[in-house]
């Protein structure tokens with residue numbers, strides 16, 4: 001009987017793990033090691049290796065060219081809402097050749113567009129923000145409100161800077177998840193079901 005109980009506990013745990021993985025709803029997972037180029041439209045952005053160990057984890061997407069610097073995603077179904085998460089570093093007073101100090105007003109914008117409409121700001125990150133200046137920091141943005149459409153794309157963009165090789169920034173470990181589908185049972189439902197089965201089996205065993 002102990003063996004049976006252990007088997008059921010194992011079933012509960014493994015089922016919970018399976019369901020957790022499914023309900024995470026990960027729809028974009030990019031570490032740039034290497035880049036999945038079909039997932040991105042890039043302008044004045046390039047994947048670099050690890051110059052002088054200044055990058056977060058192996059390659060990062062580095063912005064340095066002249067003209068508008070941007071990286072935009074494909075469109076996703078975001079009707080359930082979700083979370084956009086990524087690592088960001090902006091050049092600061094360390095002022096290296098990879099991360100030249102980005103000046104005030106040369107903000108990094110995170111935007112969305114629905115149905116190929118105009119870009120709308122999700123978050124504006126000031127170049128003087130100490131969470132990201134000269135250091136890698138994580139950005140988490142909840143996808144809510146008007147961004148929740150069945151055709152939503154995202155963009156990382158710096159519209160103003162002093163030109164090629166000035167005012168640099170980079171991103172890494174970009175992930176986008178939508179909220180769990182209503183069709184996927186919660187782990188607790190499975191756990192209750194399995195516990196019920198355990199009771200049933202132990203009763204039968206006693207008989």
Ligand SMILES: [Ca+2]
Nearest residue numbers: 031057058059
């Ligand atoms: Ca990376």
Ligand SMILES: [Ca+2]
Nearest residue numbers: 101102103167
């Ligand atoms: Ca500068």
Ligand SMILES: [Ca+2]
Nearest residue numbers: 103161162167
């Ligand atoms: Ca500048």
